Amino acid sequence: xxxxxxxxxxxxxxxxxxxxxxxxxxxxxxxxxxxxxxxxxxxxxxxxxxxxxxxxxxxxxxxxxxxxxxxxxxxxxxxxxxxxxxxxxxxxxxxxxxxxxxxxxxxxxxxxxxxxxxxxxxxxxxxxxxxxxxxxxxxxxxxxxxxxxxxxxxxxxxxxxxxxxxxxxxxxxxxxxxxxxxxxxxxxxxxxxxxxxxxxxxxxxxxxxxxxxxxxxxxxxxxxxxxxxxxxxxxxxxxxxxxxxxxxxxxxxxxxxxxxxxxxxxxxxxxxxxxxxxxxxxxxxxxxxxxxxxxxxxxxxxxxxxxxxxxxxxxxxxxxxxxxxxxxxxxxxxxxxxxxxxxxxxxxxx
Amino acid sequence: xxxxxxxxxxxxxxxxxxxxxxxxxxxxxxxxxxxxxxxxxxxxxxxxxxxxxxxxxxxxxxxxxxxxxxxxxxxxxxxxxxxxxxxxxxxxxxxxxxxxxxxxxxxxxxxxxxxxxxxxxxxxxxxxxxxxxxxxxxxxxxxxxxxxxxxxxxxxxxxxxxxxxxxxxxxxxxxxxxxxxxxxxxxxxxxxxxxxxxxxxxxxxxxxxxxxxxxxxxxxxxxxxxxxxxxxxxxxxxxxxxxxxxxxxxxxxxxxxxxxxxxxxxxxxxxx
Numbered sequence: 001x002x003x004x005x006x007x008x009x010x011x012x013x014x015x016x017x018x019x020x021x022x023x024x025x026x027x028x029x030x031x032x033x034x035x036x037x038x039x040x041x042x043x044x045x046x047x048x049x050x051x052x053x054x055x056x057x058x059x060x061x062x063x064x065x066x067x068x069x070x071x072x073x074x075x076x077x078x079x080x081x082x083x084x085x086x087x088x089x090x091x092x093x094x095x096x097x098x099x100x101x102x103x104x105x106x107x108x109x110x111x112x113x114x115x116x117x118x119x120x121x122x123x124x125x126x127x128x129x130x131x132x133x134x135x136x137x138x139x140x141x142x143x144x145x146x147x148x149x150x151x152x153x154x155x156x157x158x159x160x161x162x163x164x165x166x167x168x169x170x171x172x173x174x175x176x177x178x179x180x181x182x183x184x185x186x187x188x189x190x191x192x193x194x195x196x197x198x199x200x201x202x203x204x205x206x207x208x209x210x211x212x213x214x215x216x217x218x219x220x221x222x223x224x225x226x227x228x229x230x231x232x233x234x235x236x237x238x239x240x241x242x243x244x245x246x247x248x249x250x251x252x253x254x255x256x257x258x259x260x261x262x263x264x265x266x267x268x269x270x271x272x273x274x275x276x277x278x279x280x281x282x283x284x285x286x287x288x289x290x291x292x293x294x295x296x297x298x299x300x301x302x303x304x305x306x307x308x309x310x311x312x313x314x315x316x317x318x319x320x321x322x323x324x325x326x327x328x329x330x331x332x333x334x335x336x337x338x339x340x341x342x343x344x345x346x347x348x349x350x
Numbered sequence: 351x352x353x354x355x356x357x358x359x360x361x362x363x364x365x366x367x368x369x370x371x372x373x374x375x376x377x378x379x380x381x382x383x384x385x386x387x388x389x390x391x392x393x394x395x396x397x398x399x400x401x402x403x404x405x406x407x408x409x410x411x412x413x414x415x416x417x418x419x420x421x422x423x424x425x426x427x428x429x430x431x432x433x434x435x436x437x438x439x440x441x442x443x444x445x446x447x448x449x450x451x452x453x454x455x456x457x458x459x460x461x462x463x464x465x466x467x468x469x470x471x472x473x474x475x476x477x478x479x480x481x482x483x484x485x486x487x488x489x490x491x492x493x494x495x496x497x498x499x500x501x502x503x504x505x506x507x508x509x510x511x512x513x514x515x516x517x518x519x520x521x522x523x524x525x526x527x528x529x530x531x532x533x534x535x536x537x538x539x540x541x542x543x544x545x546x547x548x549x550x551x552x553x554x555x556x557x558x559x560x561x562x563x564x565x566x567x568x569x570x571x572x573x574x575x576x577x578x579x580x581x582x583x584x585x586x587x588x589x590x591x592x593x594x595x596x597x598x599x600x601x602x603x604x605x606x607x608x609x610x611x612x613x614x615x616x617x618x619x620x621x622x
Binding site: 173 | 390391392393394395477478481482485486487565566567568569574577578580581582583
């Protein structure tokens with residue numbers, strides 16, 4: 001009797017907690033609000049996701065999550081098969097957590113969408129000795145570290161104050177806050193306030209803050225259909241939203257609406273985002289040797305801030321695979337950049 | 351055979367029954383954690399107990415790489431200081447306004463509606479206003495705790511003051527006491543243990559406001575650390591921090607209770 005109970009309990013527990021990966025036909029994908037990710041919401045609402053899912057005879061459930069970090073945590077915990085995130089967060093959250101992840105689509109990189117703003121001062125070197133409000137350990141933090149490098153300073157010359165992104169704009173109105181590092185749409189809100197000076201932005205480090213659609217590697221390998229359907233849907237929206245045609249403007253209006261701004265506001269955010277509308281351009285970006293250098297910088301920053309986990313003896317602990325080679329420990333590859341699916345889109349093979 | 355409702359646990363079985371649920375939770379957690387770790391040794395969601403102990407040893411006894419601080423202790427000191435100032439000010443204001451409201455009808459007529467009104471404002475909803483009024487530094491964190499719990503303490507003490515038997519007040523007046531003497535010699539001593547129990551009840555909310563304030567903008571503190579490491583899902587730090595906060599809250603509550611029993615035994619004698 002007791003023995004039976006033990007065995008049943010053990011079985012139930014292992015069923016409940018063991019992540020299962022094999023071929024299946026229903027998938028969950030999550031995304032959060034950001035200029036370069038809005039197309040996912042549009043693809044879901046306009047039925048484009050369903051159209052492509054039907055083509056490959058699978059179900060894809062696309063969910064919007066309000067809290068960006070929470071969405072990545074949920075993905076890492078195995079609740080979602082794919083999720084949008086930046087290259088740095090992909091390395092420090094799922095990859096450092098042992099969830100082998102593949103960057104299926106490189107959607108864009110920040111080209112001015114992230115910036116450092118000073119109140120009352122107009123030169124980056126004036127930041128010395130100030131308290132800088134930012135979301136600590138985020139891409140803003142990384143960008144600030146890169147910004148400080150350009151003027152020969154380091155984080156020791158300033159004090160970092162962790163501030164939640166939801167409170168950033170109202171925090172900036174307080175007299176205590178004299179310097180912030182943040183991203184759009186918060187950034188444009190803050191720079192539009194009087195006496196604010198944008199002293200550094202991500203267009204000075206182009207290609208280092210990359211926005212990705214990340215898929216669990218095991219799931220993708222067992223279900224290439226998922227990769228094909230997502231990639232197909234994405235580039236359909238990419239084609240639909242670019243240009244000045246009436247239809248394209250209408251699509252961007254919907255994207256603007258969904259992100260809480262108007263067409264003009266959304267277009268200005270797009271201006272500081274290098275979108276890869278053309279899959280061939282994204283393939284070229286992934287195949288370039290610079291990607292590996294960027295991931296090295298990101299890995300080194302992450303290691304210095306203790307983001308690679310305690311088991312990590314140095315920045316090369318986690319292997320990052322790119323088409324031009326692997327950075328770090330190839331025995332522990334947890335993050336992969338592959339051009340395969342984007343190449344299929346470029347070839348019209350989806 | 352005794353009926354079930356009449357069976358009393360002995361001292362041993364009471365402890366055993368009390369500990370059992372904790373034990374069950376620990377066993378379930380360990381089983382779940384082992385199952386996940388077997389699948390993926392780097393899993394961060396349900397860390398093993400050794401991982402948590404190691405993380406805590408690192409936080410408590412090794413200086414941080416970036417700042418050279420012993421993180422756990424600086425966090426604890428920062429949080430306890432904010433909590434002590436916030437709750438202390440709230441208790442002081444509660445005592446003064448609670449007694450004045452309860453004992454002096456003219457004062458009550460002027461202030462009670464205001465306090466009731468303020469107590470209905472959810473402090474978290476006026477956060478952006480608090481930033482502008484008090485900035486983002488220590489003052490704002492203390493003020494969030496203060497605004498969060500003071501109205502409750504005032505209203506509670508006002509009611510307790512009004513519960514003081516009329517006969518006692520009349521007797522003091524027949525003996526020639528003036529208002530000030532009645533407040534200092536009659537009301538104040540009777541209200542003190544009630545202040546302590548009001549503070550004990552509001553400590554839960556005080557912790558909530560403290561953690562919320564530290565989540566918004568901070569450079570140290572227990573809440574700050576939890577929201578910081580949440581960025582990379584470091585459950586091996588978050589779970590022990592939560593246990594540590596629970597332990598601190600328990601110790602504070604326990605000490606207040608002991609103090610109250612030692613200082614005002616008459617109050618507890620009647621209550622139990």
